[in-house]
Amino acid sequence: MATPLTADQLLAALRAEGVTVVEHRAWRTHNRDHVGAWGPVNGVMIHHTVSSGSAASVELCYNGYSGLPGPLCHGVIDKEGVVHLVGNGRANHAGGGDPDVLRAVVAENYGDRPPAPDEHQGSAGAVDGNARFYGFECVNLGDGADPWPDAQLDAVERASAAICRAHAWGAKSVIGHLEWSDQKSDPRGFTMPDLRRRIAARLAAAPTKAPAANPSKTPGSTSPGAPRLQPFPGAEFFTASTSSPVITAMGRRLVAEGCSAYAVGPGPRWSEADRRSYAKWQRKLGFRGSDADGVPGRASWNALKVPYVR
Template sequence: MATPLTADQLLTALRAEGVTVVEHREWRTHNRNHVGAWGPVNGVMIHHTVSSGSAASVELCYDGYTDLPGPLCHGVIDKEGVVHLVGNGRANHAGGGDPDVLKAVIAENYGERPPATDEHQGSAGAVDGNTRFYGFECVNLGNGTDPWPDAQLDAIERASAAICRAHAWGAKSVIGHLEWSDHKSDPRGFTMPDLRGRIAARLAAAPTGAPAANPSQTPGSTSPDAPRLQPFPGGDFFTASTSSPVITAMGRRLVAEGCSAYGTGPGPRWTEADRRSYAKWQRKLGFRGSDADGVPGRASWNALKVPYVR
């Protein structure tokens, strides 16, 4: 179980994973928290909209309709691969579902698919998925023939992986609506085991910070139009015994971002000044409390874009 990401934390995670994000209207305060709990969260749920057109689909998911007020998800993923954020908090996307599926998602102990579901909204044994899952609605008619462009599938993969990274979840924390409720068929047109395989492969590597079609920020790239970035070295790297040019490069980026707590400038050894400077960066990104303790984490590190050093 995990505390839901704040709006700033969600933005940071998505952008660090290379997701193109559009903030729609008042999404940061748009939610259904007044009717039920939001969190603890356990996973990500994927849907299709049964609609066409980005603008109309985004408005539908933001506003909802008479019988189901919006937001109907947290983000709408269009066919161009853009994620339109429409809600932050409880959203009307999952409804009731199977408690055995929830247990399997929490444990991440199922095989290719979660256990078969026999519960749904209104059934006696259903549990509230709106409390437990982030939701992404993907623009598609849901008829099995409407295409899923590569850019859209890439964005679904990246957005799902971004949230999983932020919460230290694996790919099995991502399910389709059809795997949650026996009354649902979405998403239709690709398989969730295939998507989870793609997410698992992405989580096994450092995020590139750029869409797959643009390798300019992939470690090892020699593209002239963007710098090679330093992969996240892990939280255990940042101790008083560490002396590395990576620390210096990080410090210079913190100074450039206006987050300096240095007296004489950054150096190669990890110090208290580095920790305090990095805590300023975390707070700038919207992290608070123990999440802004000055010890780099993957999402904040990727957002800092530290140049690669040998």
């Protein structure tokens, strides 16, 4: 049992383990602490999102949905190995689960797998997992066919190891949602015993640097054979007074993505046509309401992959 990491401690632990991190919106104060306990914490739980696309999945996990408010985890791990932090505190990810599993995780005394669960959210003997586990949602359809790229599995391993190292836990403090509740099947596509073996090997050594993230997630960076991409200039850049080749490059990408609302152009000065075109792009990514207002945000900008211009 341990006191939860602060936002700064969590961020530092992830970065020390070589994780590429994106801080999403107000994640540091985004939680469900007002409805229940957060801590003492006992482990890490891994999930799949049953969704596709980084930007849309991150927004889903940040906001939640009707009947299950966000955050739905603490971090979203995308297919390129980037961890998007979306919550700090109690999150709606684990739900009710088996007390025998919790005891086995605390003691770290099980074999390849913890005891099979026979409790779930709402069952008589269930215990509250949202108070006890950090949660990572991994972008995957969960159908057994959607691939798990090496970069994503490496990030799952690193993020889990980072929290275990910070709390002096072993790899058996990391479980899948399917090992917690008898009604869950996630994560699907790799096995938790294999993941725990990888985490154990990592914890036995000093932290190492991760492979370079995709340049769309690391603004301005390059990798062999990949074009350099334009860093996100900040939402305040997109006003009527802005005239820049960056706006033209953005507009050309929007046209290429089938999101044009241009009668003429695109051109270098930010315009209403740019805003309406960008709103189409946001909706294509799955954003809705005020999140699809046509003003670029970091997640949608990175997904657009605007070529670098001087």
